[in-house]
Amino acid sequence: MTTDPRTLLIQGATVVSLDPLIGVVHGGDIVVRDGIIVAVGTAIDVPGAEVLDARGTIAIPGFVDSHVHAWEGQLRGLAPMADFGSYLGLTAFGHGPRYRPSDMYAGTFATALAALDVGITTMVDNAHNALTPAHSEAAIEGAVDAGIRVVHAVGAPFGADLDHVPAIAAQLRDRLSGPLVDVRLFDINPTPELWAFAKGAGMWVSSEIGPHTPGLEARFEHLQRAGLLTEQHALNHCYDLTERTWELIADSGACVNLCPRSDATFGLGSTIPPVRQALRYAAAIGLSNDNEVSYAVNMFAEMQTLILRDRAEQFRLAARGDSARPDALTPAQVLEFATLGGARNAGLSDRVGSLTPGKQADVVLVRADGVPTISAADPITLIVSLAHPGMVDTVLVSGRTRKRNGRLVGIDAEAARATISSSRDYLFDSATAGVRA
Known part of the structure; x- marks a missing residue:
């Protein structure tokens, strides 16, 4: 089967949609096409879609x-x-x-x-x-x-x-x-x-x-x-x-x-x-x-x-x-x-903020299968009261993967560190020079 690069199937998550008509979907799927959420539900069959295995995670809006x-x-x-x-x-x-x-x-x-x-x-x-x-x-x-x-x-x-x-x-x-x-x-x-x-x-x-x-x-x-x-x-x-x-x-x-x-x-x-x-x-x-x-x-x-x-x-x-x-x-x-x-x-409620078909696919997958979440029954309480940044596994912005398996993607970490530290060093040095002057 040929994979459709435009379509992503996020499969098997507990979906906390923040959409009152959808609510929380256990074992849920999210279909993303061209960066837009097109469906949220269970057991969705999307022939040719790229599949992202989201079992053991909670999917929330970014x-x-x-x-x-x-x-x-x-x-x-x-x-x-x-x-x-x-x-x-x-x-x-x-x-x-x-x-x-x-x-x-x-x-x-x-x-x-x-x-x-x-x-x-x-x-x-x-x-x-x-x-x-x-x-x-x-x-x-x-x-x-x-x-x-x-x-x-x-x-x-x-x-x-x-x-x-x-x-x-x-x-x-x-x-x-x-x-x-x-x-x-x-x-x-x-x-x-x-x-x-x-x-x-x-x-x-x-x-x-x-x-x-x-x-x-x-x-x-x-x-x-x-x-x-x-x-x-x-x-x-x-x-x-x-x-x-x-x-x-x-x-x-x-x-x-x-x-x-x-x-x-x-x-x-x-x-x-x-x-x-x-x-x-x-x-x-x-x-x-x-x-x-x-x-x-x-x-x-x-x-x-x-x-x-x-x-x-x-x-x-x-x-x-x-x-x-x-x-x-x-x-x-x-x-x-x-x-x-x-x-x-942000003036963007028509585009983001919930996992609603028609909105941009800004999706976060939070790992919920580790020791910190054992016996945590309610996914919303888990996200708000028990979760921490180390549990963020995957981040999508408009359907594009920005983080996967706990690591940012598409970013040269060493180059980023050099850019940021060079700026900080300049600011410190210029401040010190100003004091000396």
């Missing part, structure tokens, strides 16, 4: 990281004890101004590879270091070369007033948008000018949102009256917001994404993820790794941290006599945040 500053990838792990000020001193006000386009490439390439390795197939890259058009283009190139699906959000550095940023975003969108690349804007502090440009251009905006934003509630009131706070907004963090601000978010139809590890690590506000408010007011909830300066990109850790921190907060409220629901946040909800909710934040 994770979507709703907000990560991928350009910082070569600074991974440098500041495990940093607070927010220290983080900014290292990145935005430290190494950031010294970045060349090649450093934007190296950082984004590093983050994208790490993301793929742990089952993240889409990242919303909040690239707030657009010093020149070449910097932004190099960042997109780094994501493309890694093979991840990227939503590149062009943003000015902290404290910079770069009027050319909207124009860069529009030009990049026109030239580089494609099957795996989308372009939007990133805003550190919501501004009517940038949001008006985005609305006129039909472009999404990702924004850092919290009480650190001066006069946030009044700003949102103004933006709503101007018709600029819309469903084409992804709001990052959203810690310690006023009730009125949440009501404005609800009226807009905007998405939010929570950062359980980042907020706690850097001491942002009360550091409590606003799960209950987000469930009540947000059009969709995603999860975010934010950056790698203090910890590794790891969506399993984000899901586990969110559940644990929310339960701890609910028990704290109960202990002081307040109304509390420690059991109200379930593994199924959290897995949805990491997939479908992330897809909504």
Whole structure:
């Protein structure tokens, strides 16, 4: 029989589809043709298809990281004890101004590879270091070369007033948008000018949102009256917001994404993820790794941290006599945040986020036949509460294999290491030279 190179049959997995009409399929098959899911079911016969034996695995949609500053990838792990000020001193006000386009490439390439390795197939890259058009283009190139699906959000550095940023975003969108690349804007502090440009251009905006934003509630009131706070907004963090601000978010139809590890690590506000408010007011909830300066990109850790921190907060409220629901946040909800909710934040819910026929074949196979999963009966609980990155066996992005048998494919590891370490060494050396000068 001749094998059809366009058709892949993923056979024998426990399929956690995140599609309410399909649900969980035990001993399930997924048929992929030309990068698109065309069928999900059992005992599907596809003559001539390439067969991927997925027995002993759980198939899930690729994770979507709703907000990560991928350009910082070569600074991974440098500041495990940093607070927010220290983080900014290292990145935005430290190494950031010294970045060349090649450093934007190296950082984004590093983050994208790490993301793929742990089952993240889409990242919303909040690239707030657009010093020149070449910097932004190099960042997109780094994501493309890694093979991840990227939503590149062009943003000015902290404290910079770069009027050319909207124009860069529009030009990049026109030239580089494609099957795996989308372009939007990133805003550190919501501004009517940038949001008006985005609305006129039909472009999404990702924004850092919290009480650190001066006069946030009044700003949102103004933006709503101007018709600029819309469903084409992804709001990052959203810690310690006023009730009125949440009501404005609800009226807009905007998405939010929570950062359980980042907020706690850097001491942002009360550091409590606003799960209950987000469930009540947000059009969709995603999860975010934010950056790698203090910890590794790891969506399993984000899901586990969110559940644990929310339960701890609910028990704290109960202990002081307040109304509390420690059991109200379930593994199924959290897995949805990491997939479908992330897809909504990325503006890609029609393409990714669930294993639904017609969507792109962004598929992750997680090994479920090892010692850590013995007696684990529920596949969703296994993924959310028991799994870890070492169990990610296979990663497909639009049907193309990016990881197989636990190893990234199509990547020269030594060349990647040289590219990333060379950039890091340049940044360190230039920083030291600046101190000496």
